[in-house]
Amino acid sequence: MHPRKCWYGASVALLCGHCGLKATTNSASLMQGQSCAQTFLCPDTPDTRKAEPVFDLTVRCDCGHTIRLPVTKPPQEVIRQLPLTTGGLPKNVLCHHCNRVSAYSPDKFHKKSFQRTVRDQLRGDQACVCIRTKCGEQDCEFRVNIRIRMRVSRSQDMREEALSMLGKATVSSVVCESGHHRNAFRDVLAVLVDPGREGLDWDSIPEE
Numbered sequence: 001m002h003p004r005k006c007w008y009g010a011s012v013a014l015l016c017g018h019c020g021l022k023a024t025t026n027s028a029s030l031m032q033g034q035s036c037a038q039t040f041l042c043p044d045t046p047d048t049r050k051a052e053p054v055f056d057l058t059v060r061c062d063c064g065h066t067i068r069l070p071v072t073k074p075p076q077e078v079i080r081q082l083p084l085t086t087g088g089l090p091k092n093v094l095c096h097h098c099n100r101v102s103a104y105s106p107d108k109f110h111k112k113s114f115q116r117t118v119r120d121q122l123r124g125d126q127a128c129v130c131i132r133t134k135c136g137e138q139d140c141e142f143r144v145n146i147r148i149r150m151r152v153s154r155s156q157d158m159r160e161e162a163l164s165m166l167g168k169a170t171v172s173s174v175v176c177e178s179g180h181h182r183n184a185f186r187d188v189l190a191v192l193v194d195p196g197r198e199g200l201d202w203d204s205i206p207e208e
Contacts, residue, residue, distance in 0.1 A: 055197065057090070058112050058208050059104050065097035068112070069149050070126040073196035078127045081158050085130045085192040087199015090147040092174045099168065101146055103175040110208035125152045128194040129162045134186035135176035142178035144185045159191040
């Protein structure tokens with residue numbers, strides 16, 4: 001807990017709103033012995049009184065489950081492991097509920113806001129990982145981008161984990177950048193991570 005001095009130079013009694021510990025600091029520039037009490041949170045303590053607004057991109061799978069893809073900027077732990085994509089609205093998404101990869105048209109996506117609590121933060125951040133493959137159409141060299149919601153991992157290789165998740169999934173349909181719809185894809189080219197909200201035309205996406 002670090003002392004904070006009032007703007008008028010008085011001594012300040014500090015009370016941490018998280019742990020309840022109190023400390024008093026004296027200043028060489030005291031003004032007529034005035035003092036005040038000030039409640040604050042330790043610098044390293046999350047402020048539980050103010051929930052941080054967070055947005056997800058949502059799309060409803062054919063199985064009835066709503067898929068939520070994070071659009072917050074990925075943390076450094078992920079950026080150190082995976083290169084960034086150029087962003088853009090997803091087309092192919094893996095559903096964790098039915099374990100299927102399906103293609104979705106742009107009008108199927110919505111944005112949804114929710115409150116991130118300290119408990120959410122303690123469970124770990126989420127990132128939207130993109131697995132880039134070749135199209136399943138013969139002689140087509142355009143790419144297929146498949147999005148997967150993943151939890152940030154500091155102990156495992158996220159690239160290998162993403163490929164393992166895709167390897168266990170069933171491909172219902174995927175669409176390449178040229179518009180070919182297929183139920184298969186070819187070689188994996190790269191595993192990347194979306195840059196977050198900055199990579200989307202956010203105003204054009206309807207709210208859920």
